[in-house]
Amino acid sequence: MSNVKKRIEALRNLLTQYGKEYYTLDNPTVSDYEYDQLMQELIQLEDQHPEHFSSNSPTQRVGSTPLEKFEKVTHTTPMLSLGNAFSKEDVRAFHERVTESLQMTPTYVCELKIDGLAISLTYENGQFVRGATRGDGVIGEDITSNLRTIQTIPLALPTAETLEVRGEAYMPIQSFERLNEARAKAGEALFANPRNAAAGSLRQLDPKIAASRHLAVFIYALGEQGTLDGITSHSEALARLDELNFVTNRERRICETIEEVIAYTEYWTEHRHDLPYEIDGIVIKVDSFEDQEQLGYTAKSPRWSIAYKFPAEEVTTVIRDVELSVGRTGVVTPTAILDPVQVAGTTVQRATLHNEDYIVERDIRIGDHVVLRKAGDIIPEIVKPIEERRTGEEIPFRMPHECPSCQSELIRLAEEVALRCVNPSCPAQIKESIIHFASRNAMNIDGLGEKVAYQLYDAGLVTKLSDLYTLEKERLLELERMGEKSVTNLLDALERSKQNSLEKLLFGLGIRHVGAKVASIFAQSFGTMRALMAATEEELVAIDEIGPIVANTIVQYFATEEVQQLIADLERYGLNMTYKGPVAPSSNEEAPLFEHTVVLTGKLEQMTRNEAKQYVEQLGGKVTGSVSKNTTLLIAGEAAGSKLKRAEELEVDVWTEEQFVELLKKEGIL
Template sequence: MTSVQVDVKGRVAHLREQISRHDQLYYVRSSPELTDAEYDALIRELRAIEEEHPELVTPESPTQRVSGVPADGFDEVAHRLPMLSLGNAFDGEELVAWHSRVAEQLEVDQFDMLSELKFDGLAVSLTYENGVLTRGATRGNGLVGEDVTANLRTVRSIPLSLGSSEVPAILEVRGEVIFPKSKFEEFNRLREAQGLPTYVNPRNTASGSLRQLDPHMTAERPLDIFIYSVGYREGGSVPDNQRDSLEYLGELGFKVNEYNRIFSTVREVLDWYKRWRDEFHDLDYGCDGLVVKVNRFDYQRHLGDVGREPRWAIAYKFPAEQAVTVLRDVKFNVGRTGTINPYAVLEPVHVSGVTVKQATLHNEDYITSRDLRIGDRVVVERAGEVIPQVVRPLTELRTGVELGVTMPSSCPNCEQPVVRREGEAMSYCTNASCPAQLIRMIEHFVSRGAMDIEGLGVKQGGALISAGLLKDVADIYTLHEYRDGLVEMERMAEKSVSNLLAAIDTSKNQSLARVLVALGIPFVGGEVAGILARHFGTMKAMRQASVDELVVINGIGPKIAESVHSYFVQESNALVVDKLQLAGVNMVEESVQSSGGTSLVGLRFVVTGRLPNYSRSEIQDKIKDLGGAVSGSVSKRTDYVVAGEGGGSKLADAQELEVNVLSEDEFERLIELGRDLFEEER
């Protein structure tokens, strides 16, 4: 290597270091030291050298933030650790209840909590390998997201490389991409001046910007990010609590929000909430509440998760924004279970950054209890900042021309009779073959959280029903027999038909839990489906279960047990499941297929204390995977209590009721031998 080459490499390294430093000062710390012209001069010099010496270009170079080639689409990527969603508290009582549950499970009276602002943006994960950004992904469904690395590289507050030599070999961090309000307003003014349509709100624009196929489009939008946690890592070490980990992330060069506070009592959190409830509108970014987290990571591991929500954190939401508008009409649609669902047709009104034209009215009782009338001026809000609903009428503004709401006596789709069952709030279409029901059932069956069949939307489903090709959801798996006819249908070109049939074939391998979700059994969502699939292992065993056998499963109450049993004994449903099985749809839980693990079938466990090698959620999942059930309290029906350090009251209950208590090692031995041999060995 010549001295000239050495000098060029040295200059490139120096320029990159300086540009990265000034990116940090400007985009992360808001304390620039250079003018725009001085900064641009550094970028131009680096770009000129790299153009002359392309062998020196590296992915982490500041000139490589924007790639040159638009993508055809986004690949799916599995998160190494799930990106969990948060449970919500909407008032002080719910926050106090959460604190009490956590204190009871930790068996302490008091624990430190970190309060952070809850950003209204798009959650993402960033993965660094040896300090270099290698992947950025959206949250997606929490388990699988979309690879948007090229777009995230354009966000100037995201470092392309980390300066510290002590960073873990693999470090994944989580954060929220936002579109600052001031930048959003400026962006819209520019579009308006160019004669282009403006965008409605910063959050949706941030989300859409990250899903642009051309990174140049994303780069034109001044997105920002706040990093709020460490996810997966390999090697190295990180602090043992949330507050210190945020400081650590800031030291690595990430942008961390400054409004984080540590508290030891609920009263302090409530006071902090009251302050922000009155001031959050003044922030330059969307914020819809506080996130309250147990500060210590060992406590977090001990608490674990329930479903896809951590027990150790909760979102304490600010009150929903409300607006006043006119209730123009009440219309009705048909749900997949035949429910007749009323909804409000509203004079368009702006609520929480979105134009609302319709809102849910839930059921007949909701309408009558509020005395809603067509023509009323009504208060509207977006419940949980998502679903618009009518809160109440402003009766003092009535003029006397308002009209009462009458529930239909016949189905708005098939015109068959409507009935309201005793003890229920909903009215139902009595026609089991109602086309509207079938369309909604198909829409649910093919959705991402169920069988995940792309290319079969509401319009295609309606056309297939009209053509007589779909009489139930199982008929989806016979569509390959009508390939030529499908190609001739409107909106179904050769390629789209091929893609649809391939997606249908792939869906046969979905997990048993997803198949259960797809069936649309009332009260059976993802979490309940997982419990049932792990417990029974096969669809056959589940179909044969009685209500009594279902209700004893931890997490399955009487209402769910009755619903599941009623579904499978109904002849039309049994026929659909039989047809799915004949079509080759998977009917066996993966853990049963792969391991045959049934060593804990029929056994009921309680877990207490802190275990050396398991978090609470890990050991509970293991018990369920092997056919056992987990309860939150000790009773005479409990077979074993697995106890670690600080077992507390549950350990005392076990001793009083003479329930077998196991150490972690004994629990592992029970799994290895099975109950009979284990008890014999003891």
């Protein structure tokens, strides 16, 4: 190794250590001047010797070349949201569900819920290689360049670990105040709160802007249970992450009883404003990974964790008007137009009134002074009118009998509180259906947002979903603010969307009661659009998690001539009508791994960990993160560690990756 390279590596190690002492430990051992001198020496050496460039050098913290756009990232394990608890009763109800399922009282870990932006960090052989936003939980955005600028994120780990961690990027209150002071002096719009400032900073295409904003990160979990050998609980995982130089929140507490959990929530409800960063609640997790696996997940959240949200801040304002909007399913929703008011860190001017019954039950009137809060600190809602402040000039609001978009008669379906427009040609519904069709969880068509969807409809270019695939460049260029590049990008995105798997299309069609999970279940179960269209109610109800209401909706939907023509048109324009994802877990008792509980460990050479998990499920097995007495098979890759030792102690069958691949070939999967 040359003397230059040795000096560069020595400087990198020194600066990394000094940075940790300053930003993480709050205990610097060198002066700012000495640090700056060493940094300048490293910058000069790297400039003079580009052959020794490293993306993980401390010099890269200042930000690299601006990006043209953020690339999409698919999370190998979805970043699920948490269920919410808004009271002590909700927390105790969560505890009862957990203890009833486990038949025991578990240990909990309580942590502060940082009010920031959820992120995922991936390390390969100890090197930081990718950082992404949560996005919709399945698909996020690659913001690696921006995350590299955050001093509390280690660019290299002390060991050659390959793992993914999850955390919350946030802006400390002091950084937020400095930022807004600078923006005020420059005559720029101020950020409403630290969370918005952090999110805005990480979505800058120029990493130098993110670097100037002084963000920080708390890591709160492994991306996948068991990615660190020998770790059997969440608290152990956090302790190990500390050893790997990640910054975890030290205010966490291990609680043996639910009363200890309640006491923790009460303390931080009172002391939340003493912290140098903002929090909006407490996260409560069952500690044991084995217990977590037993409790499992719902479609949207883990059953072993819940977020206690602090009581909502309440303010008063005045309703000036009520506007009506028509959604893609025809539901007409009233929205209150308010005098602007600050609540939970943002200015609120609109709040949903839900439906006619909601308005009548609360006797809400135009002109009323009302109590407003944000449900879960997110969604503005009107709690009640302040009747003692009425002057007699307030106007009771009544829902109309006609659709505000197409003037068709509104109806109320049996057992529903909402009024609906059932006109399939309603302009508002068509516009909303286009927006939904193009959304990320559906067909993921970049460049087709609300404004473009409205333009396409108003210009007569798209009056039904299939028209999207007849768009021509020349006609699009005639639209306002549609230049050559944006038109080309939109047409390319439409072309790419034709290759989406069936579940994306099913969700995009906007069928009532068919969310992303139900769409995926149908796609896996039937394989093709035509098979689903031909299914009977009996066949649909026979599928786990599908009830009679959803089954009836599907049959009625595909029975209409208009829908049959739409599917035929989409097929004619080249859209994929088959399921491309992994085969659903096998319930066949003759499947090779039926009822096997499998653990994966070590580095796999011929597939990713997530692919291996899907293959195990395809063969009838279930993958868990830790070895226990219930484990029946361990598949060990290179450098298998403590899990292999534990499996041998319990006399669990152990396969090499090659043996697993042989089985996959035998079953025709590979």
